[in-house]
Amino acid sequence: MDMEATAMHSLYRTAMANDDKRPFSRETLRRIGGFARPHRRRLAFFLVSSVVTAVLAVATPLLAGRVVNAIVHRSGQGTVLGLAALIAVIAVAEAALGLLTRWLSANIGEGLILDLRTTVYDHVQRLPIAFFTRTRTGALVSRLNNDVIGAQRAFSDTLSGVVGNLVTLLLTLAVMFGISWQITLLALVLLPMFLLPARRVGGKLARLRREAADHNATMGTQMTERFSAPGATLVKLFGRPDEESAEFAARARRVRDIGVRTAMVQTSFVTALTLVSALALALVYGLGGYYALRDQLDPGAVVALALLLTRLYAPLTALAGARVEVMSALVSFERVFEVLDLKPLIAEKPDARPVPEGPVAVEFDRVDFGYPSADKVSLASLEEVATLDTRGGEQVLHSVSFRAEPGQMVALVGSSGAGKSTIAQLLPRLYDADGGAVRLSDVDVRDLTAESIRRTLGMVTQDGHLFHDSIRANLLLARPEAAEDELWEVLRRARLDGLIAALPDGLDTVVGERGYRLSGGERQRLTIARLLLARPRVVILDEATAHLDSTSEAAVQEALAEALDGRTAVVIAHRLSTVRAADLILVVEDGRIVERGTHTALLAAGGRYEELYRTQFEQPSALSESLGEPALVEGPAQAANGALN
Numbered sequence: 001m002d003m004e005a006t007a008m009h010s011l012y013r014t015a016m017a018n019d020d021k022r023p024f025s026r027e028t029l030r031r032i033g034g035f036a037r038p039h040r041r042r043l044a045f046f047l048v049s050s051v052v053t054a055v056l057a058v059a060t061p062l063l064a065g066r067v068v069n070a071i072v073h074r075s076g077q078g079t080v081l082g083l084a085a086l087i088a089v090i091a092v093a094e095a096a097l098g099l100l101t102r103w104l105s106a107n108i109g110e111g112l113i114l115d116l117r118t119t120v121y122d123h124v125q126r127l128p129i130a131f132f133t134r135t136r137t138g139a140l141v142s143r144l145n146n147d148v149i150g151a152q153r154a155f156s157d158t159l160s161g162v163v164g165n166l167v168t169l170l171l172t173l174a175v176m177f178g179i180s181w182q183i184t185l186l187a188l189v190l191l192p193m194f195l196l197p198a199r200r201v202g203g204k205l206a207r208l209r210r211e212a213a214d215h216n217a218t219m220g221t222q223m224t225e226r227f228s229a230p231g232a233t234l235v236k237l238f239g240r241p242d243e244e245s246a247e248f249a250a251r252a253r254r255v256r257d258i259g260v261r262t263a264m265v266q267t268s269f270v271t272a273l274t275l276v277s278a279l280a281l282a283l284v285y286g287l288g289g290y291y292a293l294r295d296q297l298d299p300g301a302v303v304a305l306a307l308l309l310t311r312l313y314a315p316l317t318a319l320a321g322a323r324v325e326v327m328s329a330l331v332s333f334e335r336v337f338e339v340l341d342l343k344p345l346i347a348e349k350p351d352a353r354p355v356p357e358g359p360v361a362v363e364f365d366r367v368d369f370g371y372p373s374a375d376k377v378s379l380a381s382l383e384e385v386a387t388l389d390t391r392g393g394e395q396v397l398h399s400v401s402f403r404a405e406p407g408q409m410v411a412l413v414g415s416s417g418a419g420k421s422t423i424a425q426l427l428p429r430l431y432d433a434d435g436g437a438v439r440l441s442d443v444d445v446r447d448l449t450a451e452s453i454r455r456t457l458g459m460v461t462q463d464g465h466l467f468h469d470s471i472r473a474n475l476l477l478a479r480p481e482a483a484e485d486e487l488w489e490v491l492r493r494a495r496l497d498g499l500i501a502a503l504p505d506g507l508d509t510v511v512g513e514r515g516y517r518l519s520g521g522e523r524q525r526l527t528i529a530r531l532l533l534a535r536p537r538v539v540i541l542d543e544a545t546a547h548l549d550s551t552s553e554a555a556v557q558e559a560l561a562e563a564l565d566g567r568t569a570v571v572i573a574h575r576l577s578t579v580r581a582a583d584l585i586l587v588v589e590d591g592r593i594v595e596r597g598t599h600t601a602l603l604a605a606g607g608r609y610e611e612l613y614r615t616q617f618e619q620p621s622a623l624s625e626s627l628g629e630p631a632l633v634e635g636p637a638q639a640a641n642g643a644l645n
Contacts, residue, residue, distance in 0.1 A: 001298075002037030017364040017531075027352075028330065028334060028337065029335075031337060032151075032285050032330075032333055033115065034478055035112060035115055036112070037110065038111075038115070039107075039108050039111055042107055043102065043108060044107050046101065046108060047102075047163050048161060049100050049101045049104065050096050050101060050162065050163050050164040050167075051164070051167050052097060053097045053101060054096060054165075054167040054168040054171065055167070055171065056090050056093060056094050056097070056199050057311055058167055058168065058171040058175060058311060059090055059144055059173055059308030060087060060090055060091070060094075060232050060307070061303075061304045061311065061317065062175065062304055063083055063086055063087050063090070063301035064300075064304060064305050065298070065301055065304030065305075065307075066083050066088065066300055066303075067080060067083045067084065067300070068298075068299050068300035068303045069298050069299060069300030069301075070083060070285070072300070078261075081479060081488060092240045094391050096381050107477065108154045110152075111153070112152045113148055113149065113152045114442060115387070116142055116151060116152070116336055117150045119149055119340065120143060120148070120336060120340060121144065123142070123339065123340050123342075124339065124458050124621055126346070127342060127344055127377070128344065128345040128346060128372065128377055128430070128431060128481075129425070129430045129431070130345075130371060130372050130377040130378070130431075131377045131378055132344065133381075134374060134378040134383055135378060135379075135382040137384060138310065139382045139383075140339075140382055143335060143336060143382075146332075146335050147332045147335045148332070149193060149332075150331070150332030150420060151329060151332040151333045151336055152169075153589040157327055158326055158535050162326075164315075165315035165319050166315070166319065168315045169310060169316060172308050172311045172312045172315070173312065175304075175308060176305060176308050176312065179301045179304060179305055180288070180291065180297060180301065180305065180536045182287070183284060183287050183288055183291075183305055184305075186283055186287065187280055187283065187309055187312065189283065190279065190283070196304055198253070200601070205262060205265060208239050208258050208261060208262050208265070208520075209260060209262070211254075212255050212258045212259070212262075214254050215251045215252075215254055215258075216255060217516035218251060219251050219252065220253075221246050222244075222247075222248060224276065224584070225492070226244065229561040232436060234499040238521065243463065248420060250510060255499055256624075263635055267282070275389060277310075280309055280623065281306055281309065284302070284305050284306045284309055285302065285306060285399065288301070288302035288306070289302060300616060306383055307576060339379070339382075341378045342377070342378075343376075344551075345372060345376070345377065345432065346429055346430075346431075346432060346450075348449060348450050349446070351447060352447060352448055352449045352450075353443070353447065353449065354448065354451075354452035355440050355441060355443070355448055355451075355453065355455075355456045355537075355610060356441040356443065356447050357453040359405050359407060359495050359566075360406060360438070360439075360440050360441050360456060360503060360537045360568050361403065361404060361405050361439075361440070361441055361442065361568065362401070362404040362410070362421070362425075362439070362440060362568055362570060363403045363404075363437075363438070363439040364400050364401055364403075364429065364436070364437075364438055364439075365401055365436050365437045365438075366399045366400070366401050366403050366435065366436035366437075367397055367399070367401070367423075367426065367433045367435065367436035367437070367438060368395055368397055368398060368399060368401040368433065368434050368435035368436055369395065369396060369397040369426065369431065369433050369434050369435075370394050370395040370396055370397075370434055371394075371396060371422075371431070371499060372431075389416075391484065391500065395591070396422055396591045397423065397432070397433075397591045397592075398417050398590075398591045399436070399438075399450075399592070400423060400435075400588075400591070400592070400593055400598065401593070402584065402586055402593065404568050404569070404570065404583075404584065405568070405583075407566055407567065407568060407572075408568060408569070408583040409446050409564060409568075409569040409571060409579075409581070409582045409583050409584075410569070410570050410571070410582060410583065410584045410585075410586060411570075411571045411572075411573060411584070411585045411586065412424070412570065412571070412572045412573075412586050412588055413572075413574070413576060413579060413585060413586070413587055413588070413590060413609065413612060414588035414589050414608075418588045418590060418591065419588050419590070419592075419606070420542075420572045420588050421461055421542055421568075421572060422591075423588070424540050424570060424572055425457070426438050426445075427454060427457060427538070427540060428448075428453055428454070428457045428459060428540070429438075429445050429450065430445060432445075436556075440453070440456060440538070452567065455536070456511075456536060456537050456538055457536055457537075457538045457539075458478075458531045458534045458536030458538070458539050458540070459531075459536075459538070459539075459540040459541075459542065460524075460527050460531050460539075460541050460542065460544040460622070461527075461542045461543075461544075462529055462542055462543035462544070463525070464520070464523040464524040465477075465527070466518075466523060466526065466527070467511075468510065468511070468512060469505065469510065469511070470505075470508045470509060470510050470511070471500060471506075471507050471508070471509050471511060471526065472487065472507040472508060474511060474530065475487050475490070475491075475507075475529060475530050475533055476525075477530065478531070478534035479534055479535070480532045480579075481535050482533055484507075486533065487507060487533070489604040490529040490530075490532040490533045491529050492498045492531035493529070493532055494525045494528050494532065495525060495558075496522065496525050496526060496529060499522065507590055511523075511526075513607070524544065527544075528560065528602035536567070537567055537568065538567065538568045538569070538570070539564055539569045539570070540569075540570045540571075541560070541567070541569065541570070541571045541572065541573075542572045543562070543572055543573065543574065544571075557578065570577060574616075575616075576599075576613050576616055576617070579599070579615075581599075582598070583598070584596060584598070585597060585598065585599060585602055585609065587602070587607070587608050587609050589608065594607075594608055595607050595608055595640045597609075613641070
């Protein structure tokens with residue numbers, strides 16, 4: 001590697017490294033060793049090949065010097081040709097070892113990335129829903145990409161670089177001092193002219209790169225938010241396109257200016273250090289030639305010293321920044337370990353058993369619950385805030401008790417934020433109760449296997465979330481082994497078969513991000529079709545018909561009535577017409593069940609349920625009055641038309 005290439009390499013590594021000064025514990029190093037242990041055999045071969053490559057790198061200049069001496073002393077063609085052949089053999093060996101080292105490096109590095117990514121991904125899947133409600137998705141994805149790759153560099157680049165450069169440096173210094181200690185010392189005098197500017201300019205470049213990265217990240221966030229379907233809609237409805245464009249352009253221009261400055265700093269630095277390298281070579285040739293003319297040094301030694309000079313400066317420069325590179329890699333490991341150290345709040349017991357076969361009863365027995373505080377489920381760096389929100393942990397459910405016998409439907413009604421959805425989330429163990437017990441078939445859900453709970457429960461939420469994938473793939477999430485005719489059957493029952501059949505790609509039609517290529521009602525009916533395919537024994541409907549128009553709602557209610565037949569159901573609804581036929585209606589307010597009974601009994605009681613019912617169905621519409629239209633009053637007869645019966 002020549003001086004110019006060495007300068008660029010040193011500058012790049014110094015600029016890209018992180019100058020974090022945090023101390024790192026032995027525990028961190030031990031955990032790193034745990035990830036490295038499966039690759040220890042390849043690591044050993046990797047280090048050995050790096051050392052051998054370093055030895056061969058020093059041997060070539062010495063042989064070149066001997067060739068020059070053989071020519072000067074006319075030692076014969078055989079000697080010259082033999083030395084040339086040996087140089088060629090070493091070159092071939094270096095090339096082969098280079099390929100082997102790169103193969104080992106790639107295998108170790110990519111293997112480590114695989115291990116880290118799968119470990120973090122699996123761990124994140126076990127974290128509670130509260131973690132995902134607080135964390136910025138982009139920050140979490142960065143841990144799986146940038147930080148994992150940064151940790152990988154510790155093995156594939158930094159480790160081999162430190163070992164190889166250290167061996168090369170020691171051998172080169174030993175050989176150079178053996179040839180001429182005077183020239184070697186003078187060459188080392190010029191070293192500060194090479195290293196100090198590299199650290200100073202490297203720090204400046206690091207700041208420029210960091211600023212550019214911040215601007216790029218902000219532009220990326222802006223594009224991600226504005227280019228999604230809901231974001232683009234919001235901008236078109238309420239945004240200011242000219243101001244949005246001006247803000248984006250200002251950041252893009254700043255990135256352009258930083259790019260120009262970076263290019264000029266790099267060019268100026270490399271030009272200056274190229275001059276330093278020329279001066280160093282001039283010193284070697286000048287002083288070495290002087291000694292050679294006085295017969296104090298062989299001509300071949302002068303050539304060898306000149307060639308060894310580049311082998312000296314390159315590892316010295318690299319090792320000068322090795323600490324920064326090691327710290328950067330350790331920072332990446334620490335950031336990955338931060339995520340792995342978040343404890344899942346839901347843990348399956350070693351002796352957990354499946355949900356008993358047959359119809360399932362649902363029971364809440366004096367259940368208390370409060371959402372976990374931020375410090376238990378999140379990281380400030382993942383929320384991209386200075387400190388975590390200290391709020392949280394307040395009790396939101398208070399001694400909630402009820403029982404749904406097999407085949408019964410229990411409805412939860414009440415004001416928004418009363419705790420209805422929280423109750424529903426405790427059934428599939430998205431959270432665990434703080435007090436009391438949630439039971440399926442008289443067994444505490446904490447004593448059941450997660451897989452059996454998933455197979456037993458089916459849930460439709462009000463947002464009707466779909467993945468950016470085909471209709472087929474979104475349906476098969478419920479039951480991957482389902483046959484084609486089963487997919488069409490559930491679509492028919494959800495009143496979607498005609499729509500899907502009319503699409504050019506049918507079941508292979510991609511629904512778009514979050515299903516935005518479908519209407520709100522179509523998305524919701526597709527999630528209901530997915531529920532029908534799962535064939536759960538317990539059905540949870542959290543505002544499942546919230547986004548449906550009257551026509552779609554009537555069709556889906558018919559399908560839901562079939563889906564609920566013979567199954568235990570917990571239904572959350574604001575439209576009280578959808579729960580008139582429930583076996584038990586629970587009125588929830590402020591996390592407490594304040595009323596319970598059938599529709600008829602609760603109306604007769606004249607309490608909170610009767611108030612909700614009268615407000616929803618018997619009050620004139622303010623919008624109708626403002627338009628001068630007659631109010632659409634819905635009494636019991638009209639409400640019954642939308643009931644599940």
